[in-house]
Amino acid sequence: QIPVICIDGPSGSGKGTVAAQVAERLGYRLLDSGALYRITGLVATRAGMALEATNAERIAALIAAQQLEFTSDQRVLVNGEDVSLAIRTEEAGMNASKVSAFPAVRSALVGVQHAFRALPGLVADGRDMGTVIFPHAPLKVYLTASVQCRAERRYKQLISKGLPANMQALFADLEARDARDMHRAAAPLKPAEDALQLDNSTGTAEEAVQQVMDWWAA
Template sequence: MNEKRVPVITIDGPSGSGKGTICQLLAAKLGFHYLDSGALYRLLALAAKRHGVSLDNMESLAVLAAHMDISFKTRDNGNTPKVMLEGEDVSALIRSEGVGTNASVVAAYPEVRDALLQRQRAFAVSPGLVADGRDMGTVVFPDAIAKVFLTASSEERAQRRYKQLIDKGESVSLAALVERVQKRDERDMTRKVSPMVPATNAVMLDSSTLTIEEVLQKVVDVVAASGIQPPQ
């Protein structure tokens, strides 16, 4: 498997824990590739809606997951790669609350996870990979050289999402967001296949009261302990 030949760092955790930001910063710092595994499930949720595939139809969702036309295109300014679905930049569309909720639904299906497993592992190419998700360290890259499980309180994560949505000009209830975060956590942690749980050898980090810089430094320290040092 690719992850045995190429150094892989996994950062798992719930939505809003900051793992996406940390993964991107870490990948840039190390010169590694970056995998946003959650984007794959969001893409599937969006593709299902566009192709009229019911979220209850596990078999059709699995076929769509295996064959959907997706790609990630690097931006010239080094920011998050553009997420492409059938040739269209859907980077913003897949970040909506509705798509996120539906992504959590389709991610619970074993057939869908199996269909996307090899697509995720294919991202592990030289010089290395930083993988962001919920089961990166437990299922997708079990032999990763360093694993982190990043979390934060549900209230703090809802507050972060609330600020993002307000900044976008969207009207949203903070109380409703807290409830949505808690329900998604429960669904992700209790699904039968690949539940969101820390790998037994993952380092646990709580970002509730930490700045992005403080979290990044802690993760860099974990990675350094595994033998990977950022280039000088």
């Protein structure tokens, strides 16, 4: 049995940072499942498809046909092209949120996510890691943080990558994305029944990482 640690939560809760650091400390592989939805939004948009439910099957077929590669230094290649930066914009995040509401798209990405399991273990970052993709995982963490705090975190992330960022717009985007992620019919964002909740509004990333490590060791 390959151990899986699930880290779920809303946008900007700090999941990505915490998941990456836990994976590094344990020498585990990292699954950034949000990247898969971001890639799907990107390839569909590039193919000229409107991100609407009527296109869901076509978008699912399109993503299934792409050759995806995840490098050990966390770059993402689609048919050999590095899209690591292109999928990080706010627009790519909103597009990811749109395509992720389509059940056909979610189904098309299940196998890709399961294939990330490898010894000595996997840290899986997303929205439904603990509820849908790895329901038997021995540790499920649900990371939360206030909207204000998450908007500030996103702002700093975007600026540090040299991408455009506007606090007001980020705040509105986050609330829209949270509402869509939580109220959709397909895999709505919610903590798994056996998830341990961790509020990441005040403490440092280091403290959150340490808490997860302590839970894992317990």
